[in-house]
Amino acid sequence: MALDPRPLIVHLVSRFDTGGLENGVVNLVNHLPHHAWRHAVLALTSVTDFRRRILRSDVEFIALDKGPGHGTFLYSRLARIFRELAPSIVHTRNLAALEMTVPAWLVGVPVRIHGEHGRDIGDLDGSRRRYQWLRRFYRPFVTHYVAVSRDLRGYLVERVGIPAGKIDEICNGVDTERFRPVPARAPIDDCPFRDPNLWLVGTVGRMQPVKDQATLARAFVRAIDRDPAQRQRLRLVLVGEGPVREDARSILAAANCADLAWLPGERRDIPEILRGLDCFVLPSLAEGISNTILEAMASGLPVIATAVGGNPELVEPGHSGELVPPGDSEALADRILAYADSPEVARAAGRNGRARAERQYSLAGMVQRYHALYERLWAANGAAAPRPKAA
Numbered sequence: 341m342a343l344d345p346r347p348l349i350v351h352l353v354s355r356f357d358t359g360g361l362e363n364g365v366v367n368l369v370n371h372l373p374h375h376a377w378r379h380a381v382l383a384l385t386s387v388t389d390f391r392r393r394i395l396r397s398d399v400e401f402i403a404l405d406k407g408p409g410h411g412t413f414l415y416s417r418l419a420r421i422f423r424e425l426a427p428s429i430v431h432t433r434n435l436a437a438l439e440m441t442v443p444a445w446l447v448g449v450p451v452r453i454h455g456e457h458g459r460d461i462g463d464l465d466g467s468r469r470r471y472q473w474l475r476r477f478y479r480p481f482v483t484h485y486v487a488v489s490r491d492l493r494g495y496l497v498e499r500v501g502i503p504a505g506k507i508d509e510i511c512n513g514v515d516t517e518r519f520r521p522v523p524a525r526a527p528i529d530d531c532p533f534r535d536p537n538l539w540l541v542g543t544v545g546r547m548q549p550v551k552d553q554a555t556l557a558r559a560f561v562r563a564i565d566r567d568p569a570q571r572q573r574l575r576l577v578l579v580g581e582g583p584v585r586e587d588a589r590s591i592l593a594a595a596n597c598a599d600l601a602w603l604p605g606e607r608r609d610i611p612e613i614l615r616g617l618d619c620f621v622l623p624s625l626a627e628g629i630s631n632t633i634l635e636a637m638a639s640g641l642p643v644i645a646t647a648v649g650g651n652p653e654l655v656e657p658g659h660s661g662e663l664v665p666p667g668d669s670e671a672l673a674d675r676i677l678a679y680a681d682s683p684e685v686a687r688a689a690g691r692n693g694r695a696r697a698e699r700q701y702s703l704a705g706m707v708q709r710y711h712a713l714y715e716r717l718w719a720a721n722g723a724a725a726p727r728p729k730a731a
Contacts, residue, residue: 347428347718348378354436356383356401357390358606359546360631361433361457364488364512366393371707377714380425384411384437400425411439418443428718433457435471441481450721451714454478455486456496458628458649461550465626466495475500484717486510488629489650508713511653513706514634516698519611521640521690528616529609531602533575539680541619542577544610544632547584549625552646552667556623557588559672561595567677574680576601579613614639619679619686625666627651634701637693642686644675654701660693 351365369379370393379399381387384406391401402421404414422430422444429451430444441452463471479500485507487493493509496502527534541560545551560576578588578601585603592598607613614620620636620643627649634654636643643661645651655661662678664671679686 344378346376346378347714348380348425349429349431349714350380350382350422350425350427352382352384352430352432352437352440354383354434355385356381356387356403358388360512360628362390363393363631364457365433366390367513367515367703368707368710369399370395371703372711372714376711380427382421384414384440414440415443415446419447422447422449429453429714431455435474438475438478438482441478445481450483451717452481452483453486453713453717454482454484455488456492456628457488458492459550459626461548461625463626464550464648466499472499475502482506483721484508484713486713488512489653491649491653492628508709510706510709510713511650511701512629512631512634513703514631514638514697514701515703516638516694519614519635519638521694522615525618526612526615528577528613530604531577531616533577533602537573538575539570539573539619539683540575540577540617541621541676541680542579542613542617543621543623544579544607544613544635545622547578547580547582547588549584551580551582551584552623552625553578553580553584554587554591555667555669555672556621557591557601558669559621559623559676560601561591561597562669562673563676563680564595564597564600566673570677570680571600574600574676577613577617578603579605579607579610581606610635611639614641617641618683619644619676621672621676622646622651623666623672624648624651630654634697637690637697637701640687640690640694642679642689643693644672644679656692656696660689660696 382402387403431453433455620641622645629650646666647663
């Protein structure tokens with residue numbers, strides 16, 4: 341049997357499930373030139389139904405069912421997998437996957453790329469020395485780095501000590517055809533808030549502590565308290581699954597606002613949900629470059645976001661949205677009420693955000709930058725990875 345001459349990229353993540361990082365992998369696999377690259381997705385823990393987002397039929401998915409803690413016990417197993425797959429490139433993402441560059445190095449994978457996509461609740465500002473030290477420890481096993489924001493690139497250079505020449509900054513891109521504005525807010529399937537006179541503010545994402553949807557619930561309650569007339573018009577949409585969902589429910593119920601909010605859990609129809617909002621809010625405590633902000637911008641929504649991570653790189657205060665301090669429900673309530681009271685200002689901000697998404701954050705541009713990076717590193721490191729044996 342003839343061997344496939346296309347180089348193989350193994351995308352190595354902690355868990356292949358709903359999330360911005362994982363959505364980036366989906367976009368790359370679907371849109372990188374099919375004639376140029378093959379792909380496999382390797383998850384340290386599990387691969388969920390999220391895999392259906394990948395449209396190619398030639399992608400292999402591997403789940404290792406790893407438990408908590410370090411994964412050195414997986415090195416021999418990963419080494420066998422790498423020998424069998426014979427990848428040209430292993431691309432790890434975030435700290436949880438970084439240590440797996442070691443078995444890739446041991447078996448001679450010629451290109452080992454590590455991507456930094458954001459921070460979690462345990463290291464919101466990147467100050468934890470232990471995480472800096474771990475990144476330094478694995479530095480010799482990494483060929484090159486990708487940072488999705490200036491903030492993360494600065495972290496790698498200034499706190500971890502990675503040479504600037506070993507880092508490419510590649511911002512996430514958004515599919516501006518899939519995420520597009522509509523002339524008037526469209527009703528969302530199953531959502532009870534269908535009256536066109538309502539003002540729907542909402543967010544989409546994993547309901548984990550780092551995303552801090554609880555602060556958005558508090559801000560919504562505070563907005564109603566400050567302007568009771570908004571009880572007739574203002575509505576909250578929180579889409580996603582996770583432990584913070586019940587926290588948000590409790591906050592809303594305690595304030596007698598449960599009937600003003602819709603929390604449907606995880607949904608797959610995110611473009612349609614965004615087209616059913618009037619304003620998008622991202623209350624995160626930490627971010628890399630937020631896919632959901634980009635999707636909201638592309639959908640023509642004004643964006644209110646916390647001034648963390650790469651958010652200030654995306655949101656232009658007073659032009660396409662507003663920035664607030666993290667965890668500040670009072671400031672968030674201010675901005676929500678300001679847009680609700682001035683819908684024309686909000687719609688103008690949404691138009692500005694759409695124009696910026698088209699101009700600076702296209703999916704095609706992101707894919708082209710990754711394609712060029714993969715080609716450059718592959719050529720520079722020999723382009724001679726061993727091939728798997730024919731069946």
